[in-house]
Amino acid sequence: MKKTNRNEPLNKFLELNKKRKPVSFHMPGHKYGRFPYQSKSGNFAEYDITEIPGADNIQSAEGIISDSLLMISESYGSDKTYFLTNGATAGILSIMKYFSNIGGSVLVSRDCHSSVVNGAVLFGVPIEFIPIGFVNGIPRPVTAQAVKKAVEASKTCKAVIITSPNYYGLAADMGEISDYLKSRNILLAVDEAHGAHFAFCGLHELSGLNNGADIVVHSLHKTMPVYNQGALIHIKGNAVNYNEIYKIVGMLGTSSPSYPIMASMEKAVSCYRQYGRKMYRNLAAIVGESMNNIIAMGFAFLVNDDFSRLVIDVSLKNANGYRIYEKLSHMGIVMESCDARNLVAITSPSNDRSDFSRLEKALKSISGDPTASEKSVSRDISWNIPEKVLDVHKAVLAKKHLLPLDRAEGSICGTIIVPYPPGIPCLYPGEAITGEAALQLRYIVEEGGVVLGLDRGMIPVLE
Numbered sequence: 001m002k003k004t005n006r007n008e009p010l011n012k013f014l015e016l017n018k019k020r021k022p023v024s025f026h027m028p029g030h031k032y033g034r035f036p037y038q039s040k041s042g043n044f045a046e047y048d049i050t051e052i053p054g055a056d057n058i059q060s061a062e063g064i065i066s067d068s069l070l071m072i073s074e075s076y077g078s079d080k081t082y083f084l085t086n087g088a089t090a091g092i093l094s095i096m097k098y099f100s101n102i103g104g105s106v107l108v109s110r111d112c113h114s115s116v117v118n119g120a121v122l123f124g125v126p127i128e129f130i131p132i133g134f135v136n137g138i139p140r141p142v143t144a145q146a147v148k149k150a151v152e153a154s155k156t157c158k159a160v161i162i163t164s165p166n167y168y169g170l171a172a173d174m175g176e177i178s179d180y181l182k183s184r185n186i187l188l189a190v191d192e193a194h195g196a197h198f199a200f201c202g203l204h205e206l207s208g209l210n211n212g213a214d215i216v217v218h219s220l221h222k223t224m225p226v227y228n229q230g231a232l233i234h235i236k237g238n239a240v241n242y243n244e245i246y247k248i249v250g251m252l253g254t255s256s257p258s259y260p261i262m263a264s265m266e267k268a269v270s271c272y273r274q275y276g277r278k279m280y281r282n283l284a285a286i287v288g289e290s291m292n293n294i295i296a297m298g299f300a301f302l303v304n305d306d307f308s309r310l311v312i313d314v315s316l317k318n319a320n321g322y323r324i325y326e327k328l329s330h331m332g333i334v335m336e337s338c339d340a341r342n343l344v345a346i347t348s349p350s351n352d353r354s355d356f357s358r359l360e361k362a363l364k365s366i367s368g369d370p371t372a373s374e375k376s377v378s379r380d381i382s383w384n385i386p387e388k389v390l391d392v393h394k395a396v397l398a399k400k401h402l403l404p405l406d407r408a409e410g411s412i413c414g415t416i417i418v419p420y421p422p423g424i425p426c427l428y429p430g431e432a433i434t435g436e437a438a439l440q441l442r443y444i445v446e447e448g449g450v451v452l453g454l455d456r457g458m459i460p461v462l463e
């Protein structure tokens, strides 16, 4: 067994990070405890209880949890809402289990989170992918046209699951997609993990719940002042049996739900439903001013649907996104992620003007630094759907070995490979590894990017 002489490495890292007082442009949305409601409620650690008398029970909620969910459901405009204290992942797995019960196949937008395919594997759901496009390395949301084409080609599809908005703040044309699916009696589930705040900041018209989706999952902790793992699953309309969803959520979720997480969701929703518009108007003004200052330095921004999600294109400055990300991080400004061309920032009303001033100052000093400009071959990510050689369920169970990426072309992938960003799986078990995919993965690894699914830089392939 491997030994370590590092004592409490996790706590030491967290203490050190706390001392650095970094600016957070990443998840979670509370930005190191800047809860807008903290002055009233104090420290949530004091709320860490179990099912004591009066505390209700998440698995058969009839008291305070049920009442809290009524308020949250009303705020989002759903018909039923349930807490998830294991993140949106638990909600997506529950949806896939529900889909396995209704039978038929599920069409999945290719930019889905890995939990969708994990759910398909766990519950034996046959899936087919709906392709998406890329522009300058940035994935575009699935289009209504692509959904229609995939549905028409499928003989067995009973449900569709799409991601909107995506990691880059781009939203799908939900209204058209949902109208079409309704006309075909096909269920629509929306992974709206990145859009939990839409209901409170003037972007509700883009949301699944406002556009006829049957099930929607929100990851509140990503953009709202909520503890990590705080998420919700909503049901709207009569097409989905919500008692069955509730049962499944209970089976897949923890039996010891975190009251601090649930309480932080309740507080965030109750605060945002009262003051969200105003808070986001303030944020929009700060963001707008800061963007102008950053554009004046020669950077550009992606034009997207979510003004709180900033995608800073550094390529006009001939700079490398990975280098700038590292340099910013050393200066105490931590972005959500980067790629060769872009930096992604998740902002929320918990960020204040001084956070943006520090970012501007740092970008100004970096942009004059020649070491940030060593732009290596910019490889824009653009994943085409590779050839499916073996069914994903069979490929997961097959024997595998590891291959270095430069020898992987032509082999069959043995696991889900997810480069961050864009956080979208580029290869699934059973798919043929193309030379281009292997090259792109090598590039991301060499640049210091993160690729989940690789093992010490090597890729698991089928024997």
Ligand SMILES: Cc1ncc(COP(=O)(O)O)c(C=O)c1O
Binding pocket: 086, 087, 088, 089, 090, 112, 113, 163, 167, 191, 193, 194, 219, 229, 231, 423
């Ligand atoms: C699109 C999308 N869906 C779902 C998830 C899972 O969310 P959670 O971390 O709340 O489990 C993520 C996480 O990054 C995501 O990006």
